[in-house]
Amino acid sequence: MQKLVVIGAGMASGRLLEQIIAANPAAYDITLFNAEPRGNYNRIMLSPVLSGEKSYGEIVTHDDAWYAENRITCRFGEKVVSVDTDRKVVIGEKGEVPYDKLVFGTGSSAFIIPCPGHDLPGVVAFRDLEDTTAMTEAAGKPGARAVVIGGGLLGLEAAAALRLRGMEVTVLHISTHLMERQLDPAAGYLLKKDLEKRGITVMLEASTKEIVGNGRVEQVNLADGTELPCDIVCMAVGIRPSVKLAQDSGIACGRAIKVDAQMRTQTPDVYAVGECVEYNGALFGLVAPLYDQAKVLAKTLLDEEETFVMRELSTKLKVTGCDLFSSGDFAEGEGREDIVFRDPARGIYKRLVIENDRLIGAVMYGDTADGNWFFGLIKDATDISDIRETLIFGPSFQGGAQVDPLSAVAALPPEAEICGCNGVCKGNIIKAIEAGATDLGAIKATTKASASCGTCTGLVEQVLSVTLGDDFVLPAAQPVCGCCDLTHEDVRRLIKVQELKSQEAVWQELGWKTRNGCHVCRPAVNYYLLADWPLDYTDDPQSRFVNERNHANIQKDGTYSVMPRMWGGMTTPQELIAIAQAAEKYGATVKVTGGMRIDLLGIQKEDLPAIWYDLNQAGMVSGHAYTKGLRTVKTCVGKDWCRFGTQDSTGLGIKLEKKLWASWTPHKVKLGVSGCPRNCAEATCKDIGVICVDSGYQVSVAGAAGMDVRETERLVDVATEDEVIEWTTAFVQLYRENAKYLDRAYKWVAKVGLDWVKETLADDATRRALVERFDISQSVYQVDPWAERAQPAEAVKFHPLADLTKEAAE
C-alpha cells in the first residue's frame, strides 16, 4: 500500500481524508500529523463555542474512533521538524515517517499587528481552541473588558461571543465601516447598529498605537489618544498562510505554497490543500473553496482527472440574530447599476449590482431569505433582463412588497418625540387617535402636537396615517427629492428624534431609495446632520456645492472670486496693501461689494491656496462670501464719529461678526447694525437688523432685499450689547436647528410665525440653551477654512491630479 502523509489536521485535509476513504479505503496507508493535540474540528464554528451556544464536542468533525476505524495513524501534538523531499521522509519530533505522497495542510496563523505590546500575555488571536479557551477564561472575571482589534468577520464574531459571555467589549476597526470587504457602507451601518444594540462599543477609523501593561495586558492606546483599559485583547485583523515548513523544505512558495489546478506543488509527489495554498495568485480563507480543493486533491491522489475552479463566494456572519448576506462584487468597476431596497421599519437593506444584464453582486441585511437564490444567479451569470424590474423582491415575487413610504414613521418607538415644541411623543398621539381624534385639527386640540411652530405637521399626519390605515388620507406633501418620500421638515425632525448621526443612518432609517442621495438631498442632509450633531457628525465636503467645497465663488468662466473678511467693514492700510499686492500677483479684477468688502475676481483654482496664504499672512481670514452661513455685518460709523449716533454700532457689529462667523446656516445670513434710526447700515432689510436708540437696541429679524423685499419685524428691545448678542445668537441657532435647507430666515419665520419665535426666545432657559448649543457647534466649526487649505498637503488638492499635456500623443 502506498504511504500518504498529511501534515495538519484541519478542515481541508480532513475533508480530503474523508473523500479518499469514501472512494477507496485501501488506497493509502495514512499518517496524519497535527501540532495541536487533537484531530479535526469545525474551526468556523469556534465563535459559537466561545459564546456558549455550542459545545466543543459538537464541533468535533473526526473523533478518535473515526481515526481508528479508518486506520489513520495519528501523530497529534507532534510538530513536524522538517521534510526531506529527496529521501521522501517527514521528520517529526518523535521520528521519521517515509511517504510516497505528501500533503501540506498547514493552514494559516493569525496576523498580529506588530505594535508595541503585541506580545504581552493577554493578547490572543482567534484561530484555535486554545485561543477560545484563553478568552473564556478571561471572561470569567466579573466586569472583565475585552478589546477586539479588527471589524471583519472573525473579529465581530469574537466580539459578539465575548459579549454573550458577559464581557464589556469594544471593537476597533481601521476602516470607515465594518466588514468593508464583504459589505457596503449601508449594510455596515446596520451591522454596527445591531452590535451596539447588544451593548458592544464599535469604534471606526480607530488605529491602535500600542498595547500596554505590566506583565500582562492592561490597556490599549489609540493613535488619537483614546485609552481603553482591558483584560484581554483579541487580534482578528487577518490571517497569514503557514508556509515556513514548506519553504524550509524547498517547496516553491509565493505568498503561500504554489499549486496547480490539481493541487500539485512544484515538487514531485508533494501536494498542498487549504489556507496554506496559493493558486493563480489567490489565497483562500473561506471554507467553500477549501472543500473544493480537498475534493480535487482526493481525485488527484486517486489518479482521477479533476480541476480546481475558483468560484463566487458568499459570506454570512455567525452572530445569532444578525442576518446578513453578501456575495460577489458590489463595489468596483464601471458600467454597473444598483437596485436598492430599504425598509426602515424592519431594518432591512438590500442592494443588487447589475452589469450587462447579469447580477454580479448582492448585499442584504435583515432579510436574507433570497440570498442563496441571488448567489445562484451570480454564480451562473444568468441573464436577468426579463426579471430586472422585480428582481430585488426575490424568486417568490407576487406583485407586492413595495416600499412603504410611511415605514420610517412606523418604525418610531412610542416614546419618540414628534412635536418638539410641546413635548408630544408618538405614543400620546396614538392614544389621542384611539380616543377618537382622527384628524389633524383634533390632534392639535387634544395633544397640542404641531400646534406651535407647525414643522412637525407632516409627521403628525403620518402617525395618523400609520395608525388609521386607509381611513386617513395623507395630504400630498412635497418630498425633499426623488430619493425619498419625506419633506424637509420631516427629515429634520426624524434626524433629531431618531438621533441619526451619519448619512448612512439617514439613508437607511428614512428609507432612501438611492445608495447615497443626489445633488438635491445630500447637501441638505449634510447640513441637517452637522447642525444637529456638531460633535458626532463630520462635515462631508463631497456633499457640498462647489463654492462651499472650494471656499470660493465659482464664476461663469470657471475662475473663482476671493473675498477676505473685513470685520464690521473696518480695515487697515496694511490689509489694503496686502489685498492690492495679491490682486496684482494673481491678476485679479477688484470690485468693492455692497457688503463693505473687497472682492478679487478671476482667480484660477490652483492659485486659491496661494492667495489665501498671502492674505492669511496679513491677518485676514475668509469672508465666507460663498457660504450658506454668516456673510457680513454691515455697520455705520456709530457715535464715535457720527453726530447722530447713539451707540457704538461699529463695535457691536464687529462683536456680532466675531461671534457668528464661520457658522453654517440653512441659507446665507446677513446682519446690519445702525447707530440711529436714520439707519445708514440699512439694517431693516437684513436677516437680522439692530437699530441703536438712546435707550438701547431694537433687534428685528426676517428682512429681505433680494427677489423679495421685506422690512424686518421687531423681535425684542434690549438695553445692553450683551443682550443683543445673546438674542441674535439664539435666533441664529433656532434658525439653524429648525429651518428647511435653503430657506432664508424670512421664509422660515413666515412658516413658523414670528410669535412662535418670540415666545420661544423669550424663555430665558431656552434662549441660553440655544446659545450654548451654538457655542458647542462653533467650537468645531469656527476656524478659518482658508488657513486649513493653504497648508501644502491640502493645497495640492486644488491642482490637477496629473498634467499629461507634456505627454507625446503617440
Place this chain on the structure above:
Amino acid sequence: MNWIDIGHIDDVPLRGARQVKTKVGCLAVFRTGETEVFAVSNLCPHKGGPLSEGIVHEQKVTCPLHNTIFDLNSGESLGVDEYRIDTYPVRVEDGRILLDRDAIAQRSAA
C-alpha cells in the same frame, strides 16, 4: 491598451473628482466607490461648467452650474435636454489609477 499611471486612488476623494490636464483638454476623474473610478470630459456641453466640481451620487454627477445630471457610464445626460460628454477608459490597479494613453490620443487625431 497603453496605460498611464496618473495617481493614487486616495488622491481622489470618495464621491469626488480631480482634474487631469491633457493635450486635448481637461478630463475629470471621478471616484464613485472605494475603488470605482470614471474618466470623462471635464466640460459640461451646456454652458461649460467644470464637471469635476459637481456633486457625485451613485454613478452620476450633477453639473455645478445648472444641475445637468450625467451618467458617468455612458456620458449621457438625464432629463429633458440631451447632452453627451466623452468617456475614457480608466481602471484601478493596486491602488493606482490608470488612463489609456491611446484613447486620449485618438481624440486629438479626430
Place this chain on the structure above:
Amino acid sequence: MDTVIDARVKTFIQVTELWIPDGDRLVLANGNYGDLAAFETATRAISFGKGEGLPGKAWAEQRPVVLKGFDGSYFKRIEAAAEAGLTSAVALPVFDEDDLKAVLVVLCSDSDERIGAIEVWSELDGLMMLDDGYYGAAKHFEWVSQHTHFPRGQGLPGGVWSARTPMLFRELGSGYRFIRADSAGKAGLTTGLGVPVPVPHDRQFVLTLLSARGTPIARRFEIWDARPEKVGKETAAILVDGICERDGPLWTDDNDAPPRRVTANQGNIGKVLATGLPVILSGAPALTEGYSAMVALPVYQGGALAHVVAWYI
C-alpha cells in the same frame, strides 16, 4: 425512530397544559399529565375567565406568571394539585401582538432531587432582572439568580433580549463561563433555552428553561426560524439550532448541507406553523424523534410567527 429509547426518567416538569381562548374563557386544549390522572380529571372540568386562576392571570396581566406554593393563592385547583404533589407552576401567555393565542402552563412538584430552572426575566431600567423563577432543589442557584442582572447582549437573558430570537446555551456549568456558571455547575445544569416572550405592552420578557442532566426539562431542544426574512414567502421554518442527547447536534454549518426545513402541516412543527398554536404531545406518539412527549411553542414578532421552539422528553 418511533420507539421510546430510554427507561422513564424523573423529569423536572410534571404537567404541561395548553389553554386557548374561547370567547371570554380559557379552555383546555391539550395537556400532558403523565400518570396524574386525578389532576387531569379535575382540570378537564374547569375553564378560566380573564384574571381568573393562573392562566387567567397571565392573560389579564399580559405577562408570564410564576406561582410557588398554591395554598391560599388564587390558584383554582389547590386540592387536586396537593393530591398530585404539585407545588409550583409557570404560566406563559402566547401573544400575537394584541391577540392572545394561548396560555402554556407547566406544573412542577417540589422534591429534594429535582433540579432545574424555569425563569422569567424582565427589563427594568435597561437591565434584565429576575422577575421570578422556579428552581426545584437548586436553592443556591436560585439565590445567585436573584442577585444577577444582565445588560443587553450579556448572558442568556441579555442575549435573547438583544438578538430578539430564541437561543440555546450549552454546558452551562462547564469550564467556559455561563455568567452564573459556578453555581450552575454545582447544580448540575447543562442546557439552557432562552425565549423572548412578546406581550402587547412594551415591557420585555425572557423565559429561560435550564435543564439538568439528572432531572431534565428536556433531552432534546430545537429552535426553528420561521421569519419570511429567513424562509421566504412560503409558510415554512428551518432548524437553526438544536441539541439532542441521542442525535447530538442538530445544526449544520451550511457549508455541508442546508438546514432541515418543514412547511405548514409537515410534522409537529408544521402543525404549529399552520395553526399558530403551541402543540403538546404525550404518550410516545409519532414524529417526536423517539421521545415520549414534546412541547412546541410558537414565538411571535411584529404580527407574525417568527420562531418555534420545541423540547422533547
